[in-house]
Amino acid sequence: MQPFFCLCFKEGLTISKNDLQINEQIRDNEIRVVSADGEQLGVMSAKEAQDIAYEKGMDLVKIAPQAKPPVCKIMDYGKYKFELNKREKENRKNQKVINxxxxxxxxxxxxxxxxxxxxxxxxxxxxxxxxxxxxxxxxxxxxxxxxxxxxxxxxxxxxxxxxxxxxxxxxxxxxxxxxxxxxx
Incomplete structure (x- = not known):
């Protein structure tokens, strides 16, 4: 009888490369925070930044994970995804299909x-x-x-x-x- 191996992953740890990390998914100790209008709020803990985002009724989104410290922006994530999909649709519409x-x-x-x-x-x-x-x-x-x-x-x-x-x-x-x- 052969041994049986099982790999188990906790839910929420793996994130696809296309999606950005938002709110509780951001687990870094220190992050650089940018407000919705582009103003630098400085370096702070992820918990503090989430509290600021929740006060404004917005989401905290990690936009540059490779930076030191990672850069996060306070924005309306649903609106951002909607605008992104709208732009992609517009680009597909403008493409010329050659048969x-x-x-x-x-x-x-x-x-x-x-x-x-x-x-x-x-x-x-x-x-x-x-x-x-x-x-x-x-x-x-x-x-x-x-x-x-x-x-x-x-x-x-x-x-x-x-x-x-x-x-x-x-x-x-x-x-x-x-x-x-x-x-x-």
Whole structure:
């Protein structure tokens, strides 16, 4: 029978790196205290600082744990977290999501089909999406890879009004790929 090991932790001792220590979680003997309006209140014990924070109806938050002594600020922690989440949401809203659309060709594509696929790619580029153009080789077509290169060069030439070549044509196995990026 194998021995059984158990690790036990007291609740409240481990704090995730993202969260700040607040109120009773601050266990340092001496801390530097900053008021809500940025005024330095000096170095004092954590208990005294908590009493000052409770008198004002606010929380004591450790903002610089690596400093000597650690720096704590008196603030409304709920309001602070709300503002932080609001800023993160705003940043996510302002991000531009770029999709990659894919257009597939074959080496023996007809002129009208080629023009149709090229028009689709131009439409995608004008919307702001990147386009991945793939030429699929079947059977012995792969031995004539120069047909794929000329096809992709012609495609890039026709789509140059809406986009530029981001990655030039490259043969990978039985597929030749090229990436087009929209003009900014």
């Amino acid at each position: 990659i659309k894919e257009v597939q060709l074959s080496p023996s594509i007809d002129t009208n089909d080629f023009n149709t696929k090229c028009n689709h790619a131009i439409k995608f580029l004008k919307k702001g999406d990147k386009v991945k153009v793939i030429v699929r080789f079947r059977g012995r077509e792969v031995s004539h890879s120069q047909i794929g290169y000329t096809l992709l060069e012609r495609f890039a030439e026709q789509a140059k009004e809406a986009g530029t070549v981001e990655k030039p044509a490259k043969l990978e196995g039985r597929n030749m790929t090229m990436f087009l990026a929209p003009l900014s």
